[in-house]
Amino acid sequence: MSLIEARDITRTYGKGTTSFQALRGVSLKIEKGESVAIIGKSGSGKSTLMHIMALLDHPSSGSILLNDQPTAKIKAKSLNKLRNQTFGFVFQQFFLNAQDNVLENVMLPMKIAGVTGKKRRELATSALEAVGLEAKMNNKASALSGGQKQRVCIARALVNNPEIIFADEPTGNLDSNTGAKVEDILFKLNREKGITLIIVTHDPDLAQKCDRQIQIKDGQVVKGDF
């Protein structure tokens, strides 16, 4: 049994003469607790694939199975809940709310889940401890360095205790030192908490640190699974 399975996924953007096929039949399986790198050149379709696996986007054809269950027919409300409870997201750009403080930013997924009061603060604080930023809790998000911001994003992805963290170019905007620190945190979560990691990257060094690499070229898997 695999955690996520993609079956012959295609994704076409646009219609008619201007249409563009970003994915051309991608199939892959990811097991629970794995760390997987999706690697490929810019424009090869990595982000598109990740969005579809994270149920943020629908494939033009093919299907995504979660714990062997097809996901196509899940209703919007359950889908929202599923994303909120089982997925965590880290993006290349941080998407932090600049005017809010660090704690508020980390609490966002819990606010969305409707968790309130003390519990929300406690969980957010422990997520910040996991990334070593509990001291910055009350700072404005805009006052942090790039590496710190990305660690806040990891804390935010972590706070709802997800099964999978999707990270799209998590070190793309960081220099190698701060990038390494972010990577360490992610792999530590994978090892210690058993969180499945799906990392989209074009950095071969980062990809090598993962259990498995899936290479994408022009919307197709060229190396790795299948």
Add this chain to the structure above:
Amino acid sequence: MKFRDILNSAGSNLWHNKGRTLLTIIAVLIGSLTISITLGINTGVNDYLHKQIGNVGNTEQMIISPQYSAGDGTGPQKYSTKKSSQNADGMMTKKDVEKIKRTKGIKNVKAMKDDNVEYAQGKSKTKYVINAQTTLGIKYDLFAGKQVATSGNKSEILLTKEMAKAFGYKKVRKILGKKINLVVISPVTKKKSTITAKVVGIRNESMVNSGQSVYSHGLSEKIVTANQDGLPKALKDRYTEVVATPVGKSDAAVAKAEKALSKKGYDAQTLKEAVKQLFQTFNAATGVLIIFGAIALIAASFGVINTLYMSVRDRTREIGLMKALGLGRGKVFSIFSCEAILIGLIGSLLGLISAMGLGQLLNKAATSSFLKGIDGFVLVQFNWSSSLLIVGIICLITFLAGTLPARRAAKLDPITALRYE
């Protein structure tokens, strides 16, 4: 997402864009202020008129006059039994009174004769012209004393406060029980007769029959007799006014009696209707002001739409992220609707508070100028129900204006919002 967090998100976003929030709120405030102050004046005036009707009592009393009089100014009119030149001066004859008496649906028909008084004189000896009417049998709004006799031959009079002062009584109550003289000069013989009248009451200054003194039945008869001195008998039976009471008190019964009178060529109006007409004229005037307020509100709602579109644009990434993290469409819609309603709520409340402040100033200005001496008239008044209604309606308007941008936000695709290149 819990309501508190939605409210928080909306509130903090308004706060982070203080400038444009303030401008939009001011637009709403202007509309709210206009409508609130207008409704305040409306409430004040209607409240006063209601009080007046309540004080008067017997407001079904009808005043009947001929339909045709020269005062109509509608050019030559064809003669008919209903329209005779006899009535051109607005006076009625014995025949008219008989006809009116035979009309169904009215009782206690009383015909009033000419009761001109040349001048009135009191303790101060200064001669004053007097504007008066014979008692209609209604309860006049009194400051002190009692009503005049509606039958018998007692010579009693109600004066206004101003008249009492003019007659030399600084403390107006002191005039109660005192006598004043009314001097009548017959238009025919020029004979001068002096009639004494006892002041039994002082009228409150009022907008209904304002400034008029009131004669008792007996006093009126004496004045009429003095007026008719030397008049040929045939001319004595001319009446200025006929009053009657409808048998039924319901609006329908009154209307029926009026229709019957109209068929015979007479106009009839009850006091209640006269006051109602005053209401209607006034309400029409305030209606226009309310339309101005409404226009201001429409302009303000465009402001709200604009502000929220800006807000949606500014927060595109944030909305995208929240949707990616599992926030449903409905909740996104609520956040922006909340923003719109908050603008409406703050704007309308500030408008209401400003209206209350302005109302106090207006009341002060009014009582010391054009409402001077009119008792029990508070020009601008607010009541809870209409104030809440205004706030509610404005919140509803801003909510509706906010639905357009809120829908755009709700429909945002998280991937498009989060894409970076």
